[in-house]
Amino acid sequence: MEDERYTFSSLLNKMMEVERVLHDIIMPLVKQSDTKISKQLLIYLDSTERRVSDIQWVKDFVVVEMTLEPITGLEIDGILGDIRRIAEDNNIPLDRKLTDIISIVARLYEDVAEKLRYISIEASDVFTQFRADLLSILHRT
Amino acid sequence: MAVLPEVKRDYGKIPIYIDGKFRESETDTWVGVMNPAKDEVIARVPFVTPEEVDEAVEAAVRAFDKWRNVPVTTRVQYLFRMKEVLEKHKEELARIITQNHGKAIDDARGEVRRMIENVETAIAIGYTLLKGERLDQIASGIDEYVVREPLGAFAIIGPFNFPIMSPFWFIPHAIVVGDTVVVKPSEITPVAFYWLNKLINEIRLPPGVFNVIYGRAEAGERLISHRDIQGVAFVGSTSVAKKIYELTGKLGKRSLLQASAKNYAIVMPDANIERTIPNLISSFYGNTGQRCLANAVLVPVGDAYEKVVPKFVEMASKLKIGYGLDESVELTPLVTKKAKERVISYINKGVEEGAKLLLDGRNVKVEEYPNGYFVGPTVFDNVTPDMVIAQEEIFGPVASIIRADSLDEAIEMANSTKYGNASSIFTSSGKVAREFRRRIIAGNVGINVGIAAPMAFFPFGGMKESFFGVVHGQITALEFLTDTKVVIERWW
Numbered sequence: 001m002e003d004e005r006y007t008f009s010s011l012l013n014k015m016m017e018v019e020r021v022l023h024d025i026i027m028p029l030v031k032q033s034d035t036k037i038s039k040q041l042l043i044y045l046d047s048t049e050r051r052v053s054d055i056q057w058v059k060d061f062v063v064v065e066m067t068l069e070p071i072t073g074l075e076i077d078g079i080l081g082d083i084r085r086i087a088e089d090n091n092i093p094l095d096r097k098l099t100d101i102i103s104i105v106a107r108l109y110e111d112v113a114e115k116l117r118y119i120s121i122e123a124s125d126v127f128t129q130f131r132a133d134l135l136s137i138l139h140r141t
Numbered sequence: 142m143a144v145l146p147e148v149k150r151d152y153g154k155i156p157i158y159i160d161g162k163f164r165e166s167e168t169d170t171w172v173g174v175m176n177p178a179k180d181e182v183i184a185r186v187p188f189v190t191p192e193e194v195d196e197a198v199e200a201a202v203r204a205f206d207k208w209r210n211v212p213v214t215t216r217v218q219y220l221f222r223m224k225e226v227l228e229k230h231k232e233e234l235a236r237i238i239t240q241n242h243g244k245a246i247d248d249a250r251g252e253v254r255r256m257i258e259n260v261e262t263a264i265a266i267g268y269t270l271l272k273g274e275r276l277d278q279i280a281s282g283i284d285e286y287v288v289r290e291p292l293g294a295f296a297i298i299g300p301f302n303f304p305i306m307s308p309f310w311f312i313p314h315a316i317v318v319g320d321t322v323v324v325k326p327s328e329i330t331p332v333a334f335y336w337l338n339k340l341i342n343e344i345r346l347p348p349g350v351f352n353v354i355y356g357r358a359e360a361g362e363r364l365i366s367h368r369d370i371q372g373v374a375f376v377g378s379t380s381v382a383k384k385i386y387e388l389t390g391k392l393g394k395r396s397l398l399q400a401s402a403k404n405y406a407i408v409m410p411d412a413n414i415e416r417t418i419p420n421l422i423s424s425f426y427g428n429t430g431q432r433c434l435a436n437a438v439l440v441p442v443g444d445a446y447e448k449v450v451p452k453f454v455e456m457a458s459k460l461k462i463g464y465g466l467d468e469s470v471e472l473t474p475l476v477t478k479k480a481k482e483r484v485i486s487y488i489n490k491g492v493e494e495g496a497k498l499l500l501d502g503r504n505v506k507v508e509e510y511p512n513g514y515f516v517g518p519t520v521f522d523n524v525t526p527d528m529v530i531a532q533e534e535i536f537g538p539v540a541s542i543i544r545a546d547s548l549d550e551a552i553e554m555a556n557s558t559k560y561g562n563a564s565s566i567f568t569s570s571g572k573v574a575r576e577f578r579r580r581i582i583a584g585n586v587g588i589n590v591g592i593a594a595p596m597a598f599f600p601f602g603g604m605k606e607s608f609f610g611v612v613h614g615q616i617t618a619l620e621f622l623t624d625t626k627v628v629i630e631r632w633w
Contacts, residue, residue, distance in 0.1 A: 005459060009247050010469035060232075063254035068247055068427045068471060069419035070456060118416060 006071040008119055012059040014076055015112060015127070016052045021080055022105060023048040025087050029097060037098050040137040054126050062120040071115050079108050102138055106131045145466040147240050148233045148336075152184035155335045155355060157193060160200035161348030163338075166193060166355075174332055177243040177474040178464040180512035184241075186331045188356040194323075194363040197352040201294035201321040202369045204349025209291045209319035211347070216317050217267040222344040223313065224260045230340055231257070234305065234333055239465040241332040242304060243474040243514070244428045246465050256309040258597035259615065263313030265598070266619050271318060273625070283631045289623040291319035292371040292395075296364045298385075300376045301327035301476055302431045302536075305337050307376040310601060310614035311397075311622070316350060318623050320371075323352045323364060329476060331355055365389060372396060372621065374614065376433075379534075379560070379606045386609040397621045398609040399433070399601060401534045402562030405555035406436035406591060407577065409548065410445045412567035417589070418452050424565070424591025426460060426518055429473050430538045431480075433607070434563045434585060434592050438524070438531055439542045440551045446544055450522070454499050457518040457540070462507050474514040475537060481514040484537030488519055491530040491541070496521040502538060526554045534560070548573060556582045561604030563593045584608060 006014060023045050030038040030045065086092060086100050109131035116124040154171065156163040166187035173182035208216075227234070231253045238249035275286035295315055299308040304327050315322045326334035338353050354360060358381075365373050365388055372395030375385055382400035389396040406421060424436040441449045463470040475481045485503050492498060502517025516537055524531050524541040531541050531554075545551035555564050565587030566577040574588045584602025587593035595601050600613035612620040 003459075005461065005469075005471075007245070007247055007469060007471060013468060063247075063250050068245060069423040070460070070471060071419075072456075 003072055004074055004076060006074070007068055008062070008071070008116075008123070009059060011071050011074070011112070011115070012055050012123070016055050018076060018080065018108075019048050019052050019055070022083070025083055026098075026101060029087055029094065033094050035095055035141075037095055037137065037141040040141055041098060041102075044134065044137060051130060058120070058123045058126050062123050064120060069119060071119075074111055074115060076108065079104060099138060102134055106134045109134065143467070144464055145236060145246060145468065147466065148236050150183070152332050152335065155184055155186045155331055157187065157189060157197070157355065158338050158342070158351070158353040159193070159197045160204075160352070161342075161346070163342070166190070168193070172328065174241060174329070175477065176240050177476055178510045178513040180478070180514070184332050184335075186328050186355050188328065189354045189360050191359075191363050194354055194356075194360055195367065197323045197354050198294055198364065198367045198369055200349035201323050201352050204347055205291070205293050205321045208321055208347060208350050211319070213267050213271060213317070213319075216319065217264050219344055219346055220260050220264045220267070220313055220317060223341060224257060224264070226340045226343055227253070227257050227260065227337075230336075234336060236466060237333040237336050238304060238330075239473075242301065242330045242476055244431075244465050245470055245473050246468055248428050249465065252303055252306045255594075255597065256306040259306070259309040260313045262597040262616055263317045266314060266616065267317040270616075270619055271623075279629070283629060285627065285629045288626045288628060289318070289619075290626055291623055294321045294323060294370055295622060296370045296373045297322050297324045298361055298364075298373065298375040298377065299324065299326045299334070301329040302428065302433070303376070304330040305333050307399075308334070310376070310597075311374040311618050312351070314618040315622050316346070318619065320622050321350045321352075323354065323370070325354055325356060325361055325364060328355050328357055361385075362388070365394070366392065370394065373398075374618070374621065375399070376614070382609050395621060396610050397612060397614060397618070399603050399614060400562075400607050400609065401560055402433040402435075402607050403438065403532060403534050403558045403560045404434065404436045404563040404565070404583070405438045405440055405551075405558075406565045406567070407440045407442060407545070407548070407551040407555065408445045408449050409566065409568035409570065409573055410443050410448070411569040411573075412445060412449075413569060413589070414448050414452065417567045418449065418456055420567075420589070420591040421449075421453060422456050422460070425540045426457065426472050426538050427592065429475055429516075431476060431536050432592070434594050436563075436565060436591055437535060437539070437541065438555075439540050440545050440554060441542070442545045442548060442551050450499075450542060453540070454520050457520055458500055460518050462505060462515055462517060464510055464513070472518060472538060474510075475516060476514070478514050480536070481516055484516050484535055484539065487530055487533070487535045487537065488516075488539060491521050491524070491528065491539075494528045494530065495523070496528060496530060496541065497523040499542075526557055532558055548576065552577065552580050556580075559605060560607045562602075562607035563587065565591050565593060584613070
């Protein structure tokens with residue numbers, strides 16, 4: 001399989017797409033239950049468009065020579081596949097599904113933040129913040 | 142990935158701009174301006190008549206007397222307006238640069254950002270550096286001070302590879318100090334400058350402060366030779382820079398000429414390879430190698446070769462090639478068909494000279510853009526410092542690898558070219574980096590940075606045949622565009 005490769009802009013485009021895909025995968029799950037984690041995730045999903053707009057903002061704002069350095073080593077499509085599999089697995093209890101998905105997405109944000117750190121600290125910080133917001137759901141529940 | 146929309150498919154006949162008015166040139170010579178990814182005409186540019194060159198200079202000269210008397214605070218306000226309008230239209234400017242020049246959209250966005258930073262720097266100059274100096278009581282009851290004064294009309298001649306940024310190393314600075322300008326942008330990539338011209342027209346500078354003509358060498362020579370042009374700022378090739386230097390010398394005019402390059406990147410065995418490789422890739426292949434700051438020769442020192450070269454070649458081989466308006470594209474076409482032929486002839490020359498092709502970009506095919514001027518990433522190994530491909534500026538996506546046994550040998554090789562624009566070293570050792578910084582003959586030095594691009598608030602360096610003149614562009618253009626008057630004053 002061909003490695004995923006991104007430019008700065010194409011990675012941020014991908015992450016905007018990821019936000020919307022995650023919304024579509026997770027929303028049906030949180031609507032199935034009334035637990036604390038579901039409620040918290042619902043709030044998180046309601047701000048999907050704000051996160052997309054944060055990514056778009058940093059994409060427009062950051063212009064540096066390093067934006068054409070190839071970004072490799074992220075397997076975002078594979079991660080989305082894993083999340084889909086978890087969401088569709090009827091053998092996993094719902095709350096467990098949600099905590100697993102939160103952990104995977106938080107790790108993705110961390111990896112993206114790490115990759116971007118050498119290109120743009122502002123862009124990296126966006127994903128560090130997303131990760132913190134997401135993990136705080138786990139801490140609160 | 143989707144291709145971003147073009148601002149327009151066809152920009153028609155590009156007008157000249159003299160005395161605050163757009164108009165069609167009366168020339169009989171109109172040349173098609175190309176989109177290099179598609180090999181299609183997107184505009185027509187005039188090669189202006191000699192009379193139009195003279196008219197532009199006369200307008201600039203007429204405007205100067207009034208403009209120099211406009212308070213600096215007001216001149217600065219025009220630049221604030223300029224910044225505002227450029228920020229508002231930055232994305233369309235970037236897309237037009239890509240459409241006409243071919244470079245990747247992220248590169249084009251970078252160019253627009255750097256251009257705007259020059260406006261910001263010029264604003265800062267207006268409020269600070271333009272003030273001059275003063276010392277009271279240099280003798281009993283006598284004060285001495287320096288006043289910076291504008292000189293008049295300047296000619297600014299831009300390159301094809303940074304069609305709007307490079308002229309802006311001088312334009313906002315000239316405006317803020319009270320000079321006026323006649324700009325001759327590249328005739329190969331004039332569309333973005335035309336668009337920029339339309340935006341500048343919106344800020345309503347007084348007529349004649351900013352004038353734009355288009356043409357080739359004849360127009361440039363006429364412009365430079367005009368008796369009322371005080372000086373010439375130029376960015377382009379060394380061969381043209383030398384001619385301008387000679388001409389301005391004869392005419393007793395100022396010149397500031399940024400020219401060609403052959404930049405070496407030295408990689409030491411202790412370099413952080415994971416960070417170094419993508420940075421090298423961006424340096425060698427960004428803007429398809431058509432940057433005066435692009436590295437062109439890779440010099441791995443000692444066992445750095447084994448660590449760097451295989452990974453560099455692998456990453457280069459995977460570069461996505463295509464139209465720069467696709468945000469996932471990394472390598473874009475060369476600017477003209479002729480440039481493509483020129484780069485291929487250098488690759489052929491390298492093969493003839495006995496260098497080993499590790500990656501050959503000559504026959505690259507881009508399915509969606511079969512007529513584009515593409516050359517794929519190319520890597521030569523076993524290059525020796527005396528080869529043409531190690532010495533001459535190729536200005537294309539071609540990396541030449543020369544092995545060195547020591548830092549001394551690497552520096553000696555880098556210093557052996559006639560150019561001195563930029564050079565980079567990749568190392569984890571501060572001692573080695575310092576040694577390199579002190580001994581390398583290059584005006585822009587990168588330490589773990591592959592594109593040593595000075596920000597607008599620093600001068601843009603250049604040594605040996607990469608630069609002709611005394612002061613450099615960007616912030617130090619202030620020195621070029623003004624003269625100092627020293628006043629020694631006593632009142633009885």
